[in-house]
Every structure is written in C-alpha cells, then in structure tokens.
Amino acid sequence: MECELPKNRRLLRPESYDPAARLFDQVNLRLLTELQADPRLSMAELARRVAMSAPAVTERVQRLERAGVIKGYRIETDPAALGLPVTAFARIRPMPGSLPKIAELAAEIPWVSECYRITGEDCFLVKLHAHAIDELEEILDRFLTYGNTTTSIVVSTPVAQRNPPLPEPQGC
Numbered sequence: 001m002e003c004e005l006p007k008n009r010r011l012l013r014p015e016s017y018d019p020a021a022r023l024f025d026q027v028n029l030r031l032l033t034e035l036q037a038d039p040r041l042s043m044a045e046l047a048r049r050v051a052m053s054a055p056a057v058t059e060r061v062q063r064l065e066r067a068g069v070i071k072g073y074r075i076e077t078d079p080a081a082l083g084l085p086v087t088a089f090a091r092i093r094p095m096p097g098s099l100p101k102i103a104e105l106a107a108e109i110p111w112v113s114e115c116y117r118i119t120g121e122d123c124f125l126v127k128l129h130a131h132a133i134d135e136l137e138e139i140l141d142r143f144l145t146y147g148n149t150t151t152s153i154v155v156s157t158p159v160a161q162r163n164p165p166l167p168e169p170q171g172c
Helices: 026-037 043-050 054-066 099-108 133-143
Strands: 086-094 112-117 124-130 147-153
Touching (some): 086 133, 099 124, 099 133, 133 147
Antiparallel strands (some): 086 124
8 A cells, every 4th residue: 555645745766755754654763762762872773773774774863853853962960969959840920021031031040950931820930950948049039030939849750851752653
C-alpha cells in the first residue's frame, strides 16, 4: 500500500525521505529514544544501535534538529552539588504594567533556572535555586517591586525532570 502525498507536493524519487509524512517513523523514534537515554552518543554508536549507516543516522538526526524536534543537547547538573541546596518555586502575580518587567528580571537573575508564563491569578511560575533560605528571601524580594510572590520550597523530587513521551509512529 502506498502513502498518499499531500496536495501540491511532488515526489522526486519513490525512496526519498519525506520529513512531513515520516518525521515520527519507527527509525526516528528509536533514534530519539536512544538520544534521550544518552545524548552523548556518537553518530557511529547511534547508527550501530539502530542498525543503520552513520551517514544515514546523521542525516536523520539533522532533519530532526532542523524540524525543531531536537532543540539541543545539554548537561544536567545537580544544584545541591554546586552549593545550591535550596530549590523553590515562586508564583508571581504582577502589579498592573509590570508583566514584562518580571520576565526581564527573571532572565537577569542567575539563580532562576526556569520561568513560565502561566494562566490564572498568578502570571509567572519561577524555579530558582539558592545557597540558603536567607538568600532565597533576597532573590524573592527583588520580585516584590513588581508583584506579589507565593513560594513553595522543594523538599524532595519524586519524579525528576524528564522528556515527554514520544508520539506513536506515523506512516502508512
């Protein structure tokens, strides 16, 4: 059974790779699974694990990068091991006209590791790390110029940060 091509799209070669139709085929999902488990894999090792040639795997990974599926490769550090044992989440409810200022301030503060614009009464959710509670207080005080904060200190992490589940394979 053949795949039906999208309208206004010409197939140059029957065996050509169509990223729109096959972005999440079984091979790409296997590549993503392997890279999620170990982003430091070489293309040669990744190719060996999926039983393909290194150039073919490299091309597929580059297409996933260009499509924005793979946004980057990063190192994960333990804040406590870096001397920042206090992790907290702060919800911030801005005063009128302060919305952009809170986002700018969050970007400037190196102890803020994540900042989300959210729905509800609070407009921002900020994850931050500190050396101690008194330092956490100083960081939070900087936000009080622009709005009210509600803070929760992390006591444990039953589920660590992880990638979302991969989609089901697409195709014919």
